[in-house]
Amino acid sequence: MADKDIITKKSQEDSGNCIFINAETIRSLLSYSALIQHFRNSLPLTCASVQSPLRQNYTIDPSSSLLLMPSWSTSPSLRYIGIKIVTTFAQNSARNLPGVNASYLLFDSSTGRTLATMDGSELTHWRTACVSALAAHFLVREGAEVLVMIGAGSLAPYLIRAHLFAIPSLKKVIIWNRSPQKAQDLVKKLQEEDTSDVHFEHGNCLEEIVALGDVVSCATSSRSPLVKGSVLKAGAHLDLVGSFSPSMRECDDEAIRRGRVFVDCEAALVESGELVGAFERGIILHADIAGRLLDMVQGKKSGRNSSDEITVFKSVGSAVVDILAAQLVYETYLHGNL
Known part of the structure; x- marks a missing residue:
């Protein structure tokens, strides 16, 4: 990644702009080796500092649900609040559409400022597979x-x-x-x-x-x-x-x-x-x-x-691995640590 790209991304963070990270970008930033190792290294260090209530699961109809998965960290090494919003529509298979759709919101835990929105479905695929x-x-x-x-x-x-x-x-x-x-x-x-x-x-x-x-x-x-x-x-x-x-x-x-x-x-x-x-x-x-x-x-x-x-x-x-995956995506996006 060119230095000017890193500067631009760092400027986005400093200016308070919310970054949108789409599925294609997530795929370019992550690797299975990096995310698996990130989980292995980070889970023991941060798990105790992450608050993650049980997911809220709302039934829309017998085959459809809305899920909310919040989490927040008190660790200096994981200064984030995150929430994943997920819809599951089992009947989408017959429509040739994805059955699960999601968005992930990442906030700064010290200021509450919105840092990024991410394609939650792509993030979920990566974190689920790597877990x-x-x-x-x-x-x-x-x-x-x-x-x-x-x-x-x-x-x-x-x-x-x-x-x-x-x-x-x-x-x-x-x-x-x-x-x-x-x-x-x-x-x-x-x-x-x-x-x-x-x-x-x-x-x-x-x-x-x-x-x-x-x-x-x-x-x-x-x-x-x-x-x-x-x-x-x-x-x-x-x-x-x-x-x-x-x-x-x-x-x-x-x-x-x-x-x-x-x-x-x-x-x-x-x-x-x-x-x-x-x-x-x-x-x-x-x-x-x-x-x-x-x-x-x-x-x-x-x-x-x-x-x-x-x-x-x-x-x-779990919301713990969600926020860890979002951390890796966001910080790699900002600093080019591919």
């Missing part, structure tokens, strides 16, 4: 070769790319979607952009595909279980990112019963349909949850214990 990839670093067995991606929506390619970065041993990606054409289209897109030796393909029989996965990642809005725990192979890692309310569910009770379960944050215990239902039916207890992502990063909890253990990571998204 899953960071968890995978601790939970995926050594030598994992097959990644199964359930869902071919807008988040799927980010999850695939992040896992490919975090797990270099992966050799094959199999994609499944309710609409086979969407899975085929995503396979074609990834084949065109990928320069590695990874093989991409789509599959039709979900149970057969799940049985092949060393890593099974789910990003759907399903309200009925897709992954059957009985077909998960020994040593598999199940990554669940789709559900964010008790009415949503991507796997059955058997997957939860067989797995050693980790969560991204405490909110997953009350928002995730997979876990809320399992608690209610007595499949597992709250005490059976093995730990949070932060616990693994800090070394307080061990990740995978054996090569044949089944691990489960359930994320619902």
Whole structure:
């Protein structure tokens, strides 16, 4: 980045102008390695100083929601207030439109001044994928070769790319979607952009595909279980990112019963349909949850214990990782630290 560009951006900050950072710019500023490392370095240092109330979830109609995710920091190294505003419209899939749309607002915590607005959907895709990839670093067995991606929506390619970065041993990606054409289209897109030796393909029989996965990642809005725990192979890692309310569910009770379960944050215990239902039916207890992502990063909890253990990571998204991702985007934009 040229010096004059940095000066211009610094001038924007000093003048009080609010910066708009669109999706294309976010993609140019972030990398999976940088964001994963930023989370790994920053979560232990800033988590205690960030206030992040449980998300406010408002039902617009049976298939649509409005979510508000605020957070603010008292740390000198994270001098921000942030809020993400999200809409989820499940019926948009049939309209060939994104099901999730979002905006992120970033403020100066010392003055309350608006610093930037960002494409919240792009920011969410990056932070969600990198949170899953960071968890995978601790939970995926050594030598994992097959990644199964359930869902071919807008988040799927980010999850695939992040896992490919975090797990270099992966050799094959199999994609499944309710609409086979969407899975085929995503396979074609990834084949065109990928320069590695990874093989991409789509599959039709979900149970057969799940049985092949060393890593099974789910990003759907399903309200009925897709992954059957009985077909998960020994040593598999199940990554669940789709559900964010008790009415949503991507796997059955058997997957939860067989797995050693980790969560991204405490909110997953009350928002995730997979876990809320399992608690209610007595499949597992709250005490059976093995730990949070932060616990693994800090070394307080061990990740995978054996090569044949089944691990489960359930994320619902947190305002803490949102504000950390927004910090990296904003400061990289200002100072050109690519």
